[in-house]
């Protein structure tokens with residue numbers, strides 16, 4: 400089935416983007432900042448008790464960071480480069496956390512010198528580095544989370560540690576003069592199973608209770624990471640349902656007096672705000688009797704669509720053409736056979752789709768433009784416009 404435009408974007412907003420795009424050379428990304436605002440309002444409305452730390456990696460454009468700065472949003476940052484950019488916009492370091500558990504000692508020092516006092520960690524070596532390079536800072540320990548199978552872009556295994564180890568690390572941090580502040584987890588990006596938060600909150604509760612009873616350490620904060628959905632072809636619940644359920648899990652675990660709750664959304668703020676505009680470069684059949692046509696577009700895995708790896712994220716694709724449709728294989732423009740976008744999952748596009756026609760990739764506002772290669776095959780990085 401071809402996609403139904405209004406399931407993903409207000410048709411009037413789409414029309415505005417289409418007209419804006421008309422005389423511009425493809426490919427490029429258009430971000431509608433009004434949608435970013437809407438997503439943000441929606442999030443703060445359904446999670447009124449949470450502090451938001453935007454995951455800068457989802458889209459670090461100055462236009463977006465400035466918008467979020469003016470809305471008093473905080474920032475979850477992973478590198479000294481993201482830090483420099485955020486600080487250059489006049490954002491104060493007490494609105495920043497260093498959320499990457501994998502960091503060099505000299506980078507910790509750099510963050511500390513710039514005034515950042517909140518750090519994620521998940522290993523003994525990192526805690527020892529923190530104690531030296533960021534003395535007295537607040538730390539939170541990231542625990543492993545399951546939910547790999549139900550997240551379309553899992554962030555597990557590489558980050559976090561077992562609950563028992565988290566408790567050891569908290570005690571070590573305290574002994575080394577750091578301030579044990581809380582526990583964090585990330586249930587996986589585009590997590591479709593809301594139960595993943597329940598499981599993680601359950602683990603956090605045990606850690607809170609045991610540290611208090613056995614070691615007299617009172618943790619104050621839960622960082623529930625990201626994982627909230629954008630609108631792709633594989634459906635997820637509305638954010639409101641996520642919030643209702645997650646709030647219930649929290650209250651069941653911690654009662655009415657919740658610890659400080661932090662969220663680190665990236666995808667759910669930016670995803671729906673972007674439309675990637677591309678053009679069909681070539682259409683071919685591999686044999687006289689081949690059932691499926693190949694559609695080659697001027698965007699691919701190396702120009703922003705890396706999350707099509709293993710066909711993980713299925714972006715809604717819209718074309719203005721109407722009429723009878725057929726199943727196609729979609730691929731990018733580069734000389735690398737990894738640059739096939741969708742082959743197992745069959746998109747259906749109109750039979751009259753022709754070379755030079757435009758394809759609009761909806762919900763591409765997160766994790767696209769910065770993933771684009773610098774000049775693979777000489778193609779320039781993906782350009783962004785903000786309207």
Ligand SMILES: *Cc1c(COP(=O)(O)O)cnc(C)c1O
Pocket residue numbers: 454456457475498499554585587588589624625626627663664665666667
């Ligand atoms: C990437 C990342 C996020 C954002 O996750 P989304 O699923 O995009 O909301 C949040 N926290 C951390 C630590 C991350 O690495």
